[in-house]
Amino acid sequence: xxxxxxxxxxxxxxxxxxxxxxxxxxxxxxxxxxxxxxxxxxxxxxxxxxxxxxxxxxxxxxxxxxxxxxxxxxxxxxxxxxxxxxxxxxxxxxxxxxxxxxxxxxxxxxxxxxxxxxxxxxxxxxxxxxxxxxxxxxxxxxxxxxxxxxxxxxxxxxxxxxxxxxxxxxxxxxxxxxxxxxxxxxxxxxxxxxxxxxxxxxxxxxxxxxxxxxxxxxxxxxxxxxxxxxxxxxxxxxxxxxxxxxxxxxxxxxxxxxxxxxxxxxxxxxxxxxxxxxxxxxxxxxxxxxxxxxxxxxxxxxxxxxxxxxxxxxxxxxxxxxxxxxxxxxxxxxxxxxxxxxxxxxxxxxxxxxxxxxxxxxxxxxxxxxxxxxxxxxxxxxxxxxxxxxxxxxxxxxxxxxxx
Amino acid sequence: xxxxxxxxxxxxxxxxxxxxxxxxxxxxxxxxxxxxxxxxxxxxxxxxxxxxxxxxxxxxxxxxxxxxxxxxxxxxxxxxxxxxxxxxxxxxxxxxxxxxxxxxxxxxxxxxxxxxxxxxxxxxxxxxxxxxxxxxxxxxxxxxxxxxxxxxxxxxxxxxxxxxxxxxxxxxxxxxxxxxxxxxxxxxxxxxxxxxxxxxxxxxxxxxxxxxxxxxxxxxxxxxxxxxxxxxxxxxxxxxxxxxxxxxxxxxxxxxxxxxxxxxxxxxxxxxxxxxxxxxxxxxxxxxxxxxxxxxxxxxxxxxxxxxxxxxxxxxxxxxxxxxxxxxxxxxxxxxxxxxxxxxxxxxxxxxxxxxxxxxxxxxxxxxxxxxxxxxxxxxxxxxxxxxxxxxxxxxxxxxxxxx
Numbered sequence: 043x044x045x046x047x048x049x050x051x052x053x054x055x056x057x058x059x060x061x062x063x064x065x066x067x068x069x070x071x072x073x074x075x076x077x078x079x080x081x082x083x084x085x086x087x088x089x090x091x092x093x094x095x096x097x098x099x100x101x102x103x104x105x106x107x108x109x110x111x112x113x114x115x116x117x118x119x120x121x122x123x124x125x126x127x128x129x130x131x132x133x134x135x136x137x138x139x140x141x142x143x144x145x146x147x148x149x150x151x152x153x154x155x156x157x158x159x160x161x162x163x164x165x166x167x168x169x170x171x172x173x174x175x176x177x178x179x180x181x182x183x184x185x186x187x188x189x190x191x192x193x194x195x196x197x198x199x200x201x202x203x204x205x206x207x208x209x210x211x212x213x214x215x216x217x218x219x220x221x222x223x224x225x226x227x228x229x230x231x232x233x234x235x236x237x238x239x240x241x242x243x244x245x246x247x248x249x250x251x252x253x254x255x256x257x258x259x260x261x262x263x264x265x266x267x268x269x270x271x272x273x274x275x276x277x278x279x280x281x282x283x284x285x286x287x288x289x290x291x292x293x294x295x296x297x298x299x300x301x302x303x304x305x306x307x308x309x310x311x312x313x314x315x316x317x318x319x320x321x322x323x324x325x326x327x328x329x330x331x332x333x334x335x336x337x338x339x340x341x342x343x344x345x346x347x348x349x350x351x352x353x354x355x356x357x358x359x360x361x362x363x364x365x366x367x368x369x370x371x372x373x374x375x376x377x378x379x380x381x382x383x384x385x386x387x388x389x390x391x392x393x394x395x396x397x398x399x400x401x402x403x404x405x406x407x408x409x410x411x412x413x414x415x416x417x418x419x420x421x422x423x424x425x426x427x428x429x430x431x432x433x434x435x436x437x438x439x440x441x442x443x444x445x446x
Numbered sequence: 447x448x449x450x451x452x453x454x455x456x457x458x459x460x461x462x463x464x465x466x467x468x469x470x471x472x473x474x475x476x477x478x479x480x481x482x483x484x485x486x487x488x489x490x491x492x493x494x495x496x497x498x499x500x501x502x503x504x505x506x507x508x509x510x511x512x513x514x515x516x517x518x519x520x521x522x523x524x525x526x527x528x529x530x531x532x533x534x535x536x537x538x539x540x541x542x543x544x545x546x547x548x549x550x551x552x553x554x555x556x557x558x559x560x561x562x563x564x565x566x567x568x569x570x571x572x573x574x575x576x577x578x579x580x581x582x583x584x585x586x587x588x589x590x591x592x593x594x595x596x597x598x599x600x601x602x603x604x605x606x607x608x609x610x611x612x613x614x615x616x617x618x619x620x621x622x623x624x625x626x627x628x629x630x631x632x633x634x635x636x637x638x639x640x641x642x643x644x645x646x647x648x649x650x651x652x653x654x655x656x657x658x659x660x661x662x663x664x665x666x667x668x669x670x671x672x673x674x675x676x677x678x679x680x681x682x683x684x685x686x687x688x689x690x691x692x693x694x695x696x697x698x699x700x701x702x703x704x705x706x707x708x709x710x711x712x713x714x715x716x717x718x719x720x721x722x723x724x725x726x727x728x729x730x731x732x733x734x735x736x737x738x739x740x741x742x743x744x745x746x747x748x749x750x751x752x753x754x755x756x757x758x759x760x761x762x763x764x765x766x767x768x769x770x771x772x773x774x775x776x777x778x779x780x781x782x783x784x785x786x787x788x789x790x791x792x793x794x795x796x797x798x799x800x801x802x803x804x805x806x807x808x809x810x811x812x813x814x815x816x817x818x819x820x821x822x823x824x825x826x827x828x829x830x831x832x833x834x835x836x837x838x839x840x841x842x843x844x845x846x847x848x849x850x
Contacts, residue, residue: 091770091772092766092769092770093768093769093770093771093773093774093775093777094765094766094768094769094777094780094798095769095777123762125762125765125766126762126765126777126795126798126799126800127799127800128778128797128798128799129778129799130799131799160762161762161763161765161766162761162762162765162795162800163800270766271762271765271766271769344748344837344841344845345845348841348842348845348846349845349846351842351846352845352846354846357530357565357566358527358529358530358564358565358566358675359565361498361529361530361565361566361675362496362498362529362565362674362675364497364498365496365497365498365499365675366495366496366497367497369497370497371497373497373498373499373530374532374533376498391530391566393532394498394530394532395530395531395532395533395534395535396530396531396566396567433748433842434842434846435839435842435843437748437752437842438752438755438837438838438839438841438842439839441748441749441752441753441756442752442753442755442756442758442838
């Protein structure tokens with residue numbers, strides 16, 4: 043597997059992107075992106091489980107039921123989520139499909155739509171139409187980065203990732219982009235992400251590969267525990283490489299998971315107000331599931347996350363957050379280790395009791411921008427890893443002001 | 447029911463309190479409180495469900511199994527939680543029971559203990575012993591407020607409440623104190639609270655009354671979604687009024703619930719960094735349970751709570767938080783109302799779609815320090831109310847620094 047520098051959503055053969063200033067919310071930047079495949083694609087999708095799903099999510103779900111074997115393009119806008127907009131919002135989303143289909147000379151139901159931004163405001167349909175018309179003539183495989191920039195909201199950096207894989211004598215490419223820095227929580231797709239590949243894969247297998255990759259990447263990150271109304275991950279495969287990928291191909295799975303994990307980590311690192319990137323590893327449970335529940339409880343605890351922000355090795359809060367997860371365990375069998383990039387691992391708790399560690403050693407780890415926490419809960423084989431950020435003043439500033 | 451001004455944990459006849467500067471963590475203030483009944487008491491208790499329960503919780507659970515019909519006193523210290531301290535911590539808690547029992551000339555197992563403060567540090571036993579010795583000679587029914595002050599940690603105000611009730615020709619009193627401004631979440635006792643009454647009630651009924659009162663008060667508040675290792679609510683009944691309360695006495699239940707609700711509201715108002723007191727009411731579900739789940743999801747959402755902090759009527763986040771609660775509902779049947787103390791109720795969402803409300807009217811409500819949110823989810827009879835605070839810069843400042 044080779045990581046493609048500067049790679050993204052148009053790295054796979056046959057994918058093009060275009061952007062436009064639709065001025066939906068932002069005036070002087072691209073806020074509309076169109077990603078188009080030259081050939082008809084197979085697709086797979088994962089959507090938010092939020093009951094207040096946005097109109098584009100509802101529309102895409104219908105598209106995927108009928109047309110997962112004949113997709114052509116994805117239209118994305120930033121600045122307006124088209125969520126909590128009722129039946130009018132759904133009708134508007136369908137109309138943008140029609141606008142894009144007309145410009146691309148394909149069927150309405152071959153277009154997927156994604157929206158991100160303010161909730162509860164109807165889409166400005168004239169601006170969407172003008173944006174689409176402006177974008178289509180600019181379609182190019184050189185515009186992957188421009189697309190990643192156009193879909194940003196409170197993101198501070200565009201998020202891209204791509205790899206190339208050797209399969210026999212042939213090469214395939216997988217690339218993608220993502221956006222999202224708030225409302226991030228591991229309960230489904232967790233933000234907008236569009237991934238493309240030039241491999242040829244039937245929709246059923248594509249969904250299986252995507253589900254596995256997402257469960258190991260996007261579903262393992264948390265910034266604030268809030269799952270959005272619009273969370274969507276799409277994977278398109280256009281077969282332009284001429285290489286067919288069958289069931290259980292470990293190379294493809296690894297490549298796709300790598301792209302998703304890179305994007306997921308970029309989301310956490312760009313988390314609203316985040317200054318730390320923390321890996322939380324829990325092991326020793328009977329199965330993976332309870333380990334994941336405990337890791338999530340730690341990753342979403344405001345008291346743990348403010349301690350991260352303060353570079354305070356306040357491990358009592360980590361134990362508290364583990365204990366409140368709803369998983370039964372014996373606190374007298376727990377151990378807690380921490381480790382940084384430039385420090386040995388340090389054991390803070392053994393048999394549920396503090397060790398005689400030096401506070402300065404713990405502080406040296408917690409002041410780093412990247413560190414790891416490993417909580418051992420017992421003697422079982424279950425384990426899980428979650429990535430999270432800290433809870434800072436900047437998070438409060440961003441969210442006490444921004445109307446998202 | 448009459449609310450007793452300046453009433454607290456010693457308002458009920460036959461209860462005394464004393465405090466001392468034990469200098470466990472704080473140097474120049476009382477940090478140890480002893481509440482003693484002249485007569486033997488019946489008791490009821492509710493404890494944290496956190497798996498990492500603190501030593502005093504484990505010790506008190508054992509006491510309640512054997513001695514709920516012959517309790518005498520409660521010893522409380524601030525500055526050290528005696529949590530994550532292993533078997534040594536439990537032995538230390540038992541030793542403080544013995545120290546108090548020796549000073550009060552009663553059995554060790556008639557003493558309950560509560561601790562709050564830093565996690566993972568062993569109790570300074572010499573300081574505890576000296577504190578107990580200093581406190582005992584000062585026992586007086588005039589020291590209720592001093593006790594409420596001594597148990598504070600990051601609390602900015604002491605929290606007390608008391609009522610008197612007429613039962614036939616007789617009067618009984620119920621009074622209590624509480625502490626806690628962080629690690630507050632409606633999953634059990636949610637902080638330290640000690641409530642006393644001079645009614646005569648058997649332990650089994652006492653527990654029933656307490657469970658009902660707590661489910662309507664302490665279990666309905668959330669500051670940061672974190673449940674502590676030490677959460678405990680104790681209720682002692684010494685019978686000193688000579689009035690026996692039997693089963694299903696609505697007056698007693700109402701009085702006890704009023705004391706608990708007042709204390710719970712005081713905790714939310716004193717929430718770490720809190721500037722708002724928000725009542726979240728959810729109705730229209732099939733049962734009360736899903737309404738409570740949705741209300742909790744709203745009350746614990748960082749994005750909702752930062753919007754409160756910014757006085758931003760950003761109702762899209764409220765809908766998002768409701769939708770992610772894991773309860774199935776039809777977003778097209780939802781309605782959202784908001785109301786303040788000095789404004790008419792305002793409908794923001796009807797049939798899942800924004801109404802034509804004026805932004806200025808919504809902002810006028812959200813800028814108030816007390817306001818209400820009412821989310822209607824359907825046509826069912828289920829409903830629930832939760833009280834919460836906002837998430838402010840001050841919360842981050844307190845928790846990025848304070849080692850709790």
